[in-house]
Amino acid sequence: MSDLFPLTVRGATTRRRGKVLVGPVDLTLSGNGACVVIGPNGSGKTTLLRLLHGAARLSSGTIDWACPMAKARRAQAFVFQRPVMLRRSVLDNIAYPLIIRGTSRAQARAQARDWAERVGLGDMLDRAAPVLSGGEQQKLALARALIGQPKLLFLDEPCTALDGSAMREIEQILTDAKAAGTRLILSTHDMGQARRLADQVVFLLRGQVHESGPAAEFFETPRTEQARAFLKGDIVE
Amino acid sequence: MSDLFPLTVRGATTRRRGKVLVGPVDLTLSGNGACVVIGPNGSGKTTLLRLLHGAARLSSGTIDWACPMAKARRAQAFVFQRPVMLRRSVLDNIAYPLIIRGTSRAQARAQARDWAERVGLGDMLDRAAPVLSGGEQQKLALARALIGQPKLLFLDEPCTALDGSAMREIEQILTDAKAAGTRLILSTHDMGQARRLADQVVFLLRGQVHESGPAAEFFETPRTEQARAFLKGDIVE
Amino acid sequence: MKMAVTTSFHNSGLAEVLLPEIMKDLDLEVQLLVVGTGQALKLGRAGDVDAILVHSKAAEEVFVAEGFGTHRREIMYNDFVFIGPSADPAAIAGADSAAASLQKIATAQAPFVSRGDDSGTHKKELSLWVAAGLEPAAFGDWYKAVGAGMGAALNTASGMNAYILSDRASWLNFGNKGDLALLYSGDPVLFNQYAYLPVNPALHSHVKTDLAQKLEDWLVSDRAKELIDSYQINGETLFVFNAKPE
Amino acid sequence: MTDLWDGLAQALWLVATFDPELVEIAARSLRVTLSALVVASAIAMPLAALLAVRRFRWRRVIIAILNALMGLPPVVVGLVVYVMLSRAGPFGVLGLLFTPTAMIIAQVIIIVPLIASIAHQSLRDLWQDYHDLLISMNVTQWQKIRTLLWDTRRALLTAALAGFGRAIGEVGAIMIVGGNIDHATRVLTTAIALETGKGDFALALALGFVLIGLAVAVNLAIHWLSRTEREGRW
Amino acid sequence: MTDLWDGLAQALWLVATFDPELVEIAARSLRVTLSALVVASAIAMPLAALLAVRRFRWRRVIIAILNALMGLPPVVVGLVVYVMLSRAGPFGVLGLLFTPTAMIIAQVIIIVPLIASIAHQSLRDLWQDYHDLLISMNVTQWQKIRTLLWDTRRALLTAALAGFGRAIGEVGAIMIVGGNIDHATRVLTTAIALETGKGDFALALALGFVLIGLAVAVNLAIHWLSRTEREGRW
Numbered sequence A, B: 001m002s003d004l005f006p007l008t009v010r011g012a013t014t015r016r017r018g019k020v021l022v023g024p025v026d027l028t029l030s031g032n033g034a035c036v037v038i039g040p041n042g043s044g045k046t047t048l049l050r051l052l053h054g055a056a057r058l059s060s061g062t063i064d065w066a067c068p069m070a071k072a073r074r075a076q077a078f079v080f081q082r083p084v085m086l087r088r089s090v091l092d093n094i095a096y097p098l099i100i101r102g103t104s105r106a107q108a109r110a111q112a113r114d115w116a117e118r119v120g121l122g123d124m125l126d127r128a129a130p131v132l133s134g135g136e137q138q139k140l141a142l143a144r145a146l147i148g149q150p151k152l153l154f155l156d157e158p159c160t161a162l163d164g165s166a167m168r169e170i171e172q173i174l175t176d177a178k179a180a181g182t183r184l185i186l187s188t189h190d191m192g193q194a195r196r197l198a199d200q201v202v203f204l205l206r207g208q209v210h211e212s213g214p215a216a217e218f219f220e221t222p223r224t225e226q227a228r229a230f231l232k233g234d235i236v237e
Numbered sequence C: 001m002k003m004a005v006t007t008s009f010h011n012s013g014l015a016e017v018l019l020p021e022i023m024k025d026l027d028l029e030v031q032l033l034v035v036g037t038g039q040a041l042k043l044g045r046a047g048d049v050d051a052i053l054v055h056s057k058a059a060e061e062v063f064v065a066e067g068f069g070t071h072r073r074e075i076m077y078n079d080f081v082f083i084g085p086s087a088d089p090a091a092i093a094g095a096d097s098a099a100a101s102l103q104k105i106a107t108a109q110a111p112f113v114s115r116g117d118d119s120g121t122h123k124k125e126l127s128l129w130v131a132a133g134l135e136p137a138a139f140g141d142w143y144k145a146v147g148a149g150m151g152a153a154l155n156t157a158s159g160m161n162a163y164i165l166s167d168r169a170s171w172l173n174f175g176n177k178g179d180l181a182l183l184y185s186g187d188p189v190l191f192n193q194y195a196y197l198p199v200n201p202a203l204h205s206h207v208k209t210d211l212a213q214k215l216e217d218w219l220v221s222d223r224a225k226e227l228i229d230s231y232q233i234n235g236e237t238l239f240v241f242n243a244k245p246e
Numbered sequence D, E: 001m002t003d004l005w006d007g008l009a010q011a012l013w014l015v016a017t018f019d020p021e022l023v024e025i026a027a028r029s030l031r032v033t034l035s036a037l038v039v040a041s042a043i044a045m046p047l048a049a050l051l052a053v054r055r056f057r058w059r060r061v062i063i064a065i066l067n068a069l070m071g072l073p074p075v076v077v078g079l080v081v082y083v084m085l086s087r088a089g090p091f092g093v094l095g096l097l098f099t100p101t102a103m104i105i106a107q108v109i110i111i112v113p114l115i116a117s118i119a120h121q122s123l124r125d126l127w128q129d130y131h132d133l134l135i136s137m138n139v140t141q142w143q144k145i146r147t148l149l150w151d152t153r154r155a156l157l158t159a160a161l162a163g164f165g166r167a168i169g170e171v172g173a174i175m176i177v178g179g180n181i182d183h184a185t186r187v188l189t190t191a192i193a194l195e196t197g198k199g200d201f202a203l204a205l206a207l208g209f210v211l212i213g214l215a216v217a218v219n220l221a222i223h224w225l226s227r228t229e230r231e232g233r234w
């Protein structure tokens, strides 16, 4: 927690074939709670999250954690927009992060069973993960990310495929994690969810941070024209 | 339109390794407009849509269109929950359905350019489709489905990855299509969207049709306990 | 012990008669490596076999002179024969010498398959052409140097219906005769001497000299003489034992 | 060991001096193998796509057999082709035995299962991706095959290269059907076998190194050429 | 043509009567090839996984070379192994030449590139799926390799079967290093070559059919055994 943050991003940029996907981004994140990244489709939310996590290559600029990079990486987990299912059973998927850290198989499975229960997958432990429904895959990815008790959890639109009650449950789990000291960085298109979870907001537009600040402030009195339009659901130019 | 419907489903069931995923489903769909399939995660929405479309194998029961099966299939299109991107450019992806029907390459591309513009992908025609962002992929899938002017369009949670304004635009496109006589069968977790688009509602629970009827009626006065709970966003048992 | 032998010797089938007897008499298991003459000499030079049995006098003498073999012991001989299409377009059947039949083939420009692999048979064939006053290097398309073992060359000749020089044993044992027939034989220049060469233990200490010696003694014995001389295929005697006692 | 160094030195020498005989047989090797490759690819790739796309009763059995045929003993292939093409055989009248055409036929038989198997793997994986979409679009069998072949062309290149390598290095079959006739059907591999039989291991190795160098060069060239496309990430 | 039918008839006869000589050499073929397969798989599969998982400077070049080596001419492999194992060579003291061990070594060299290339294809595709997740989990290189190998085991089976087929049908190399010694190093393919040289095509073809039958049987058996698992759809 405190040993990861503050996170300092200076001029971070990702390019592909000369085209700038994201950046330059300057950002400082500190303290606890959830930082919600919002922005129109293709504005670079996914790319930014991956960049912060170290899963995408930085073309220029720097990203510095309060501790060495390797240590910071180990304390993080990521739930991807399109969850990746290992070609194994649900149980083995959830237990996987523990097993690669050397936890005994029996213990890992016991914990995985717990987590499957908590996200509502308790009755399909032996099912092959790739055949799960969209929502079930998202739940699995979340359980798999949380089982390792990360200090920082990235979530890329984690509730898109969930039904109403599952969304509420997952939000509850996230709020609990937050209270227990896990720091969240998540992207979402659901402004309701953003309001419920966010302590801090980053508003992206065309690959750049257009506005950022405390959540209450941003949602009440957005400073820029574009943020106001986005919150109303209008097209942002 | 009229030559596809009424659709009559009798005892349709899908099993995998003995386990019933969906069914038995009895259903009759007729007339124009949109039929919205709702239900909790894993209730079988995706499976039912695929079953109706003929993309999943029927284990027992019958699905009858008002015209021969082969003809009915040709008049349909499907937007999958996880859009499939052909490993080609955005333009070639959208043009693909026309090209396989024998439209000349130039004409297909011209139309594809139009549709890309309409869904908001106009400035990334030459990008490789697999690198698109989640929302962009959904838009592409939609344009690709609509370009063939299907009489019946299946949409499996088509707006989950879209931002607010894109969602509004897509809903407008769908409403226009509906007005032009295209019949829609879509699933969604967004009850707001369901209310906006639905003429008829099918509420699935554990693989079976729990309740179905005209949209207005269903949303105002759901007949069953479970439907009421679901609409409130409570856990449905 | 391991012995490298030429394809033609092995194809004759004589090995299958001799080896069990050797096993019986000497309690010695001889493992045969069936390779081309050149390769057999090569294996001997490298010390990978204990002895070799080949039929290419000049090369053998060099082998011994260079010290790779202790000595050269002649064991037996058979003979070469001319094979060709049964219709015999070059009419060599009535020729009075090997040289004459070769001249007829060259004149008729009838297809002729040459081993072309530097083997004992090939060298013999070349020397025969020279003896007939002809120069193989100047031949036209009808002369096919196939670069293959005896069996493969016979297969090719059979496929092309061409003339070929073969040792009698390989020919008699050959199963894919097709339209081919034995057309000429008997000229003494066609004799084909087989010799036994033990590998020099001074160069390769691991060589089983004692076993090689035992085998040599057996090969020149009366017992071997009887077996070799009485070996027949289709009623034809193939080999003539001619080892001289030391 | 000296043979190895001698071989390397000779290989360099042969290549550096453009030894005319080497050039002749190397060119023949390439010509025969490339012809075989084109024919085999034209057969194997659509076949592989068909096996990926169509579900029929014996599909898995056919795939298993195709896998098994990857190991078709070249000598047996050579024999069968020989028997077929020999004058006593059904195609004897064509007079193809001991010609480069016969060698091409044998090579095609040997590499079709290899190319088909390797291609099938990639095609099947892509088909798993595309399956839902193409099925839902009512694409005809033939269009499915074309789409898959086109979109997986880079992997197909690997399959073709594998076939090329196998064909150019093959000797058992073409020795039998080609006959290793000097200036007519002698190629690199049969020349190597010949020199081995002669006991001239150094020359045999030299030719072998030239052959390997040729195969590696073709592979690197193709990989390098397909590099531009790779940038697109698929 | 008659040779073909004779061959088939003889093949049936040999198998039906359990001809002791056939059983001996077929068993030796299987023993040698299976040993080579185990060793080669143990080398090739982790190598393939490493090439899928690690990005280093020469990665693509190594993959291209591996592809090229799929076509390593068996005769050349045989020669190199011979030179190494010969009494005059560096490993001569081991006395391995003309033993089944030498044949296994040659086969391993021949099939490692084949198995690695085919395995690499599947591993790379799975890695594209898994990449993000495993990277984000800070999985060590070795764990990545283990995870990939385990989750793609069915495709690896295909790679192994391809290697098996290639090895059991190979003759050029094992002829040189094994020597085709009766009752010691004679296997099916060298026996076929021998009978071909004798012009006994029918017997050669018969042995060839037995060999092909063996390869097909092994393939079908494995495919059938892995069927249960297939049901899980991956």
Ligand SMILES: Nc1ncnc2c1ncn2[C@@H]1O[C@H](COP(=O)(O)OP(=O)(O)OP(=O)(O)O)[C@@H](O)[C@H]1O
Binding pocket: A016, A019, A021, A039, A040, A041, A042, A043, A044, A045, A046, A047, A048, A081, B124, B127, B131, B132, B133, B134, B135, B136, B161
């Ligand atoms: N390899 C690439 N080459 C070219 N463009 C790329 C590449 N990868 C991503 N992009 C583009 O970069 C932009 C940002 O993508 P990103 O996935 O970060 O968007 P996003 O904000 O997550 O969008 P969404 O809300 O739709 O998920 C998109 O327009 C995408 O098409």
Ligand SMILES: Nc1ncnc2c1ncn2[C@@H]1O[C@H](COP(=O)(O)OP(=O)(O)OP(=O)(O)O)[C@@H](O)[C@H]1O
Binding pocket: A124, A127, A131, A132, A133, A134, A135, A136, A161, B016, B019, B021, B039, B040, B041, B042, B043, B044, B045, B046, B047, B048, B081
């Ligand atoms: N091959 C299979 N084997 C076993 N179970 C399966 C298989 N395919 C799907 N299922 C299960 O069938 C159920 C229905 O899946 P489906 O994808 O239709 O749900 P859904 O209603 O679309 O859910 P979501 O809202 O999460 O997308 C799920 O619980 C899923 O895990």
Ligand SMILES: [Mg+2]
Binding pocket: A045, A046, A047, A081, A156, B133, B134, B135
């Ligand atoms: Mg995104």
Ligand SMILES: [Mg+2]
Binding pocket: A133, A134, A135, B045, B046, B047, B081, B156
């Ligand atoms: Mg679904």
